[in-house]
Amino acid sequence: MSLISLGTVALDNIKTPAGTKKALLGGSASHFAMSARFFTKVYLVSIIGEDFPKQHVQLLKRKGINLTSVVKREGKTFQWDGKYDAEDMNCAITLDTELGVLLSYSPQVASSQRNIPNVFLANFDPDTQMEFLGLLGKPKFIGLDSMNLWIDLKKKSLVKLLKKVDLFVANDGEARALTGESNLIKAARVLESMGPKFVVVKKGEHGMLFTTKKFMFSFPAYPVENVIDPTGAGDTFAGGLMGYLSKSGKINETTFRKAAIYATTLASFNVEGFGMAKTASLTLTQVNARMKKFVGFIKP
Amino acid sequence: MSLISLGTVALDNIKTPAGTKKALLGGSASHFAMSARFFTKVYLVSIIGEDFPKQHVQLLKRKGINLTSVVKREGKTFQWDGKYDAEDMNCAITLDTELGVLLSYSPQVASSQRNIPNVFLANFDPDTQMEFLGLLGKPKFIGLDSMNLWIDLKKKSLVKLLKKVDLFVANDGEARALTGESNLIKAARVLESMGPKFVVVKKGEHGMLFTTKKFMFSFPAYPVENVIDPTGAGDTFAGGLMGYLSKSGKINETTFRKAAIYATTLASFNVEGFGMAKTASLTLTQVNARMKKFVGFIKP
Numbered sequence: 001m002s003l004i005s006l007g008t009v010a011l012d013n014i015k016t017p018a019g020t021k022k023a024l025l026g027g028s029a030s031h032f033a034m035s036a037r038f039f040t041k042v043y044l045v046s047i048i049g050e051d052f053p054k055q056h057v058q059l060l061k062r063k064g065i066n067l068t069s070v071v072k073r074e075g076k077t078f079q080w081d082g083k084y085d086a087e088d089m090n091c092a093i094t095l096d097t098e099l100g101v102l103l104s105y106s107p108q109v110a111s112s113q114r115n116i117p118n119v120f121l122a123n124f125d126p127d128t129q130m131e132f133l134g135l136l137g138k139p140k141f142i143g144l145d146s147m148n149l150w151i152d153l154k155k156k157s158l159v160k161l162l163k164k165v166d167l168f169v170a171n172d173g174e175a176r177a178l179t180g181e182s183n184l185i186k187a188a189r190v191l192e193s194m195g196p197k198f199v200v201v202k203k204g205e206h207g208m209l210f211t212t213k214k215f216m217f218s219f220p221a222y223p224v225e226n227v228i229d230p231t232g233a234g235d236t237f238a239g240g241l242m243g244y245l246s247k248s249g250k251i252n253e254t255t256f257r258k259a260a261i262y263a264t265t266l267a268s269f270n271v272e273g274f275g276m277a278k279t280a281s282l283t284l285t286q287v288n289a290r291m292k293k294f295v296g297f298i299k300p
Numbered sequence: 301m302s303l304i305s306l307g308t309v310a311l312d313n314i315k316t317p318a319g320t321k322k323a324l325l326g327g328s329a330s331h332f333a334m335s336a337r338f339f340t341k342v343y344l345v346s347i348i349g350e351d352f353p354k355q356h357v358q359l360l361k362r363k364g365i366n367l368t369s370v371v372k373r374e375g376k377t378f379q380w381d382g383k384y385d386a387e388d389m390n391c392a393i394t395l396d397t398e399l400g401v402l403l404s405y406s407p408q409v410a411s412s413q414r415n416i417p418n419v420f421l422a423n424f425d426p427d428t429q430m431e432f433l434g435l436l437g438k439p440k441f442i443g444l445d446s447m448n449l450w451i452d453l454k455k456k457s458l459v460k461l462l463k464k465v466d467l468f469v470a471n472d473g474e475a476r477a478l479t480g481e482s483n484l485i486k487a488a489r490v491l492e493s494m495g496p497k498f499v500v501v502k503k504g505e506h507g508m509l510f511t512t513k514k515f516m517f518s519f520p521a522y523p524v525e526n527v528i529d530p531t532g533a534g535d536t537f538a539g540g541l542m543g544y545l546s547k548s549g550k551i552n553e554t555t556f557r558k559a560a561i562y563a564t565t566l567a568s569f570n571v572e573g574f575g576m577a578k579t580a581s582l583t584l585t586q587v588n589a590r591m592k593k594f595v596g597f598i599k600p
Binding site (some may be wrong): 088089182186227261287 | 507525557
């Protein structure tokens, strides 16, 4: 079953111990789609500016990602400048953000896309995420991602949104900030009580935790020795998760475990290159090969 | 096969968000032995002072732990005062340390215990650990634990010791400090190159990583919602690991994985009570029941 996702499409300027890169294709929706495309047809909903490079559009299209609901407006594409220090590659440091066309964005969805059964709200202003949901029919399954910025600035909107979604994907810092619980199991339980039936806590290099009332599981991360650029790893994870769930069409423990294994595998490729250097050139055969190695790594 | 361990026996004064406790039975060797006892006969090598409470001795003996090589000397038992803050239960804050009888300790091992095949050097001064090894015959398998204090104060001695052991158990901070590598996989590889064929990196609430040239694996921690006191969790982990390996008598991937699962399970009980409140009253049946739940939690 197909999958529609609202999120940002960005130009990223990134500095890591491995080097500096300018105007990389980035943004929550781009990374999400580049990962979910392995499993299902992905429809992207976002906005770009006049400066957005043609080759980025061509790349996304070539990978089978539908851009009908990506509007182009006068002004500059959303730009993120960030860096990572060698001591803590888990932690992105924002140097500058230029919102550009995001400032006046109101989501637009092609009418043919309004009844797509699986929906993912990649990181974005929660009011925009809510507005987007209002444009859709009655989705079968809705996933949500957010970030600390929105927990700080728009907690009320985010809390409202949580009641409308089936799955919430948060990193450990966000889960703690949103619930006030330092213990991640407790934090996940509180998040469940706020609305979503399924909660995933992403822990960067330490892997992930999945909770729901009836079962829980946890996997470490795939062991990556040379982390080049972690930007988009969380979105790539979410893309693998939602992509596999959409493909399988089933929401149960077996599919969630398999989806989380694919999600972890894809995120491990993402951190091995700048921007989408690795994930854009991957084949499903390569993904499956590493997925098998990962299963060997984590099996009891 | 039996197991001999040098380490500290201490009186712990501990403050955590769950409360304050005085003169708890603690120390690296005590926690280690209380965990390893589920699998094999454990011989403890340590020193206590005149103030050491009889009921602590009785408890250790009742649990089948051999204390023939624990000497009692004039003076005070080693005492550790520490606390944990709610925001980071992974991180012990030392408030005070009173070395007491440890100051002039030279290990003494009953002659009948010098050829015990499995040896664990629980956290202690690396010079004392080396001295202890000199008293033994030719052990089949030697495991080592240490702490940041010794990496700071006696790195040379620790590096020398690493060449003599088969297994090194370090927490993430220690692995990083000793190697200068922030990536834990790389850090583990560097540790291997320093001597031990097998390296375990303990990551507290995030579980563990095992590496050796031919295979690697990683497990998350067992999900504990109410962490009462993490003191001794690492020693308890090491006790489960070495205890199971000693029992099985085999050093291969299957036994290491099983040993790590038991180690993780036992550590999860340890953090659920002050000192040894939980681990001392446990039965192997309870351990096995949780071990099965843990396998369900981590299975791919």
